Amino acid sequence: MKAKLIRCLVLALIIAGCFACLPPAAQARLPYHTYTYDYWGDVVYSPAAYLPNRLITGEDLGIGTLRTPTDLFVGNDGKVYILDAGNGRIVVTNDRWELVRVIDGFENNGVPDRFNNPSGIFVTEEGHIYVADTDNGRLVELNPEGKFVREIGPPQSDIIKDDFIYQPTKLVVDRAGRIYVVARHVNQGLIELMPDGTFRSYMGASRVALNMVDYFWKMIATREQRERMALFVPTEYNNLCIDEEGFIFVTTSALNEWDIQRTIDSRSEDDRYAPIRRLNLMGNDILRRRGYFPPVGDILIARRGSVRGPSMLVDVAVDDTVRVYSVLDRRRGRIFTYDSEGNLLYVFGAIGERFGNFRNPVALDYLDDKILVLDYETGTVTEFTVTAYGRLIRDAVHLHFIGKYDEAAACWEEVLLQNANYEMAYVGIGRAFLRQRKFEEAMKNFKLGNHRKYYSRAFYYHRREVIGRNFGLIVGVLAACFLALYIIIRVREKSQKSAYGEYQSEVREI
Amino acid sequence: MKYLDSLKFAFYVIFHPFKGFWDLKHEKRGSMSAALTFLVLLIITYILRRQYTGFIFNENDPKELNVFIEIISVLLPFFLWATANWCITTLMDGEGSYRDIVIATAYALVPLILINLPLVPFSRIINMEEGAFYYFFASVSVLWTGALILAGASVTHQYTMTKTVFTSILSVVGMGLMIFIGLLVFSLLQQMISFVYTIYREIAFRL
Known part of the structure; x- marks a missing residue:
């Protein structure tokens, strides 16, 4: 009996030991890493900022599988619009x-009509739905009930x-009703259409960067030969999004x-090689690039392996409540x-x-603080919810943006409790100290x-x-130094004169 | 006291290069031990600079500090230069021996030590806007040393300035050649070793 008991205990211990060897459950559950890059360009892993919460399929909605959905839009009222391109429906x-x-x-106009491989959707504040009906070569505007309002055909212009x-x-539509189209x-940039659908101009083409070698x-x-070479042309945009401003x-x-790679290496704020731009009405880039690296996706670019090359950014979404924006890397699903x-x-x-993984993600958008990602291949939407860690960062960024530096610093302190390697938190705390005129603490944090x-x-x-506090002492020391220097020089001059004389006479002798 | 005198003579050389280098060689005012001292001091300067330059001006990742690489990055170019210069100048009627070249070049490095060493504490009491001074002095030290190396070569080999510049350019090309051959030898050796090792493994598996 006793031997049996001991055997049982030993077995239980062994099993417990096996479980203890496994990685913690939280890490095992997540199918991806969360990280940032530090000042040196190294990956710094961090706690998860977002967790997959739900996977939405067409079956869940009771409308059959979504086939090759191409775009996703979240309206102001929280309605989600999925452009189910393969089925030609919204x-x-x-x-x-x-x-x-x-x-x-x-x-x-009395004739039944359908979309043909549409790939972009936008919904105005009034709920009017605009669709880029790609293979029909037109834009279609529908009213909130889905009734046809108008179609806008190819732009007409001399250029x-x-x-x-x-x-x-x-496409996007701004508050004044102007339509900006990526085609x-x-x-030449975005196609800008007047509210009535007539062509106004191209806008926002990237500046052409001349490469001396190519030139x-x-x-x-x-x-x-020249005709066969690539032209010096601006880069083609693939997606766009309009923010509250x-x-x-x-x-x-x-x-x-x-x-x-060069942009990353030189930490350049130049917009010529920027995969993300923020355009004003003139079409000029006004995106701030004050981070340690410009926003280009991954800083460390894999050169080998099956997935190589820089991040392939295909969509951008802005969270207007806290002024952050997210971009989607289709290549690595990040x-x-x-x-x-x-x-x-x-x-x-x-x-x-x-x-929580994707196969071919094509679109993302914010639903409040949730991130929605649309997968082209599986026809699903993954909903990610923010964790406590992610919320702290968002709050800190927001508080900082609206000028509440001390409250932001308090948030950053809590971020540091979860991730002591988060450089931005130290900078945020340092800035608060700087405003409180606690310079030494500020320096310490900025250094970290x-x-x-x-x-x-x-x-x-x-x-x-420091100089103000020790002014007398510093002046005294400096004066003493000068005095000492003066005396040394005088003494040496005297001795050197004789020494140099000896040296000269030696030279003459030879 | 010859050693101390030869150390002190560096101050004379860097301010009066032509006469200084002449006496260095012909009056035996310099010494090999002093030259090696300057080399060691330069290595120390570079290590200190990397490790202790103020945070604002220190762009080096502390994770990647490696003393051996610091030592090599001073010694390798120095001896490459001396060897390449000796090779070229022997062929072009230069009068300096290898020993002369090493001594003259080492003495020419003194401004690098004299300026960069005080720059380390200096970089800790200035801010970014005053960095212009820091970078100014740092570039002065490099230019000064460059000019001294040229003057040293011209005096040691009894060359005109044009010929000195010409041989110096050739020496730099020679340094490149030597690195190239060195890499070639290393990669060939590596190939050979891996070849022999592969054969050994093949045999070991079959036996």
Whole structure:
């Protein structure tokens, strides 16, 4: 009996030991890492900022499988619009994922009409639905009930070539009703249409960066060779999104890998090789790039392996409540979130087969503080909810943005309890100390946060304080030094004169 | 006391290069031990600079500080230069021996030590806006040393300035060649070793 008991105990111990060897449950559950990059460009893993909460399929909504959905939009009232391109329909749900309506066709001047491979959707504040009906070469406006309002055909203008095939892919409408369209094979920027749908101009083309080497080859090439070479043209945009202030975020994935690498290496704030831009009404880039690296997605670019090359950014979404924006990397299924200054807050997500992974993510948007990601291949939407850690960061960024630095610092302190390697938190705390004129603490935190510019500013005031406090002592020491120097020089002059005389006479003797 | 005198003579050389380098060689005012001292001091300077330069000006990742690499990054270019310069100048009627070249070049490095060493504490009491001074002095030290190396070579080999510049450029090319050959030898050795090792493993598996 006793031996049996002991045997049981030993067995139980062994089993417990096996479980203890396994990684903690929380890590095992998540199918991706959450991380940031530090000042040196190294990956710093962090607690999860977002967790997968729900997977929404067409079956869940009771409308059959979504086939190759291409775009997702969250309206102001919290309604979610999914553009189910393969089925040529729009699926509208409310924020609790209850089906509101399916729009799978409309009556165009008495004739039944359908979408043909649409790829972009936008909903105005009044609830009017705009669809970029790509293969029909038109934009379609529907009213909130899904009734046809109007269609906008190809733009007409002298500067558009006659053989231009109009394939609009993404669009936004600003408060004044102007429509901005991303179309395939257009590298002059966005197509800007007046509220009545007439062509106004191209806007926001990226500045063309001239590469001296290419320029040299082009100079010595023959006409035929030149025609075969790539042209110096601006990059083509692939997606866009409009924020509360009416500025348009655009993304591109057409940049050269080495140009991106150079931008990262030089920590350049230049907008020429920027995969993310924020355009004002003039079409100029006004995105702030004050982070340690410009917002380009991943800083460490894999050169080998099956998945190589820089992040392929295909969508951008702005969270207007806390002024952060997220971009989606289609290549690796990662979501990068930046604050309005361009600091990288957190990265998460991965390609895979598990719950919380994507196979081919194409669109993301914010539903309050939740992130929705649409998968083209599986026809699903993954809903991510923010964790306590992510919420602290969001709160801190927001408080900082509205100028409540001390409250922000309190939030950053709590962030540090969960992730002591978070440089931004130290900088945030340092800035609060700087405002409280506690320069020494500020310096300490800026150093931990690796922020040389702010450190220098804090140091300047700290030095002034120290000098002010010890002014008499410093002047005294300096005066003593000068006196000592003067005396030494006088003494040496005398002895050197004689020594040099000896040296000269030696030289003469030889 | 010859050693101390030869150390002190560096101050004379850096301010009066032409006469200084002449006496260094012909009057035997310099010494090999002093030259090696300057080299060691330069290595120490570079290590101190990397480790203790103020946070604002220190762009080095503390994780990647490696004393051995610091030592190599001073010694390797120095002896590469001396060897390449000796090779070139022997062919071009230079009068300096290898020993002369090493001594002259080492004495020419003194401004690097003299300026960069005080810059380390200095960098800790200035802020970013005053960094212009820091960078100014740092570049002065490099230019000064460069000029001294040229003057030293010209005096040691009894060359005109044009010929000195010409041989110096050739020496730099020679340094590149030597690195290239060195890498070649290393990679060939590596290939050979891995070849022999593969054969050994093949045999070991089959036996």
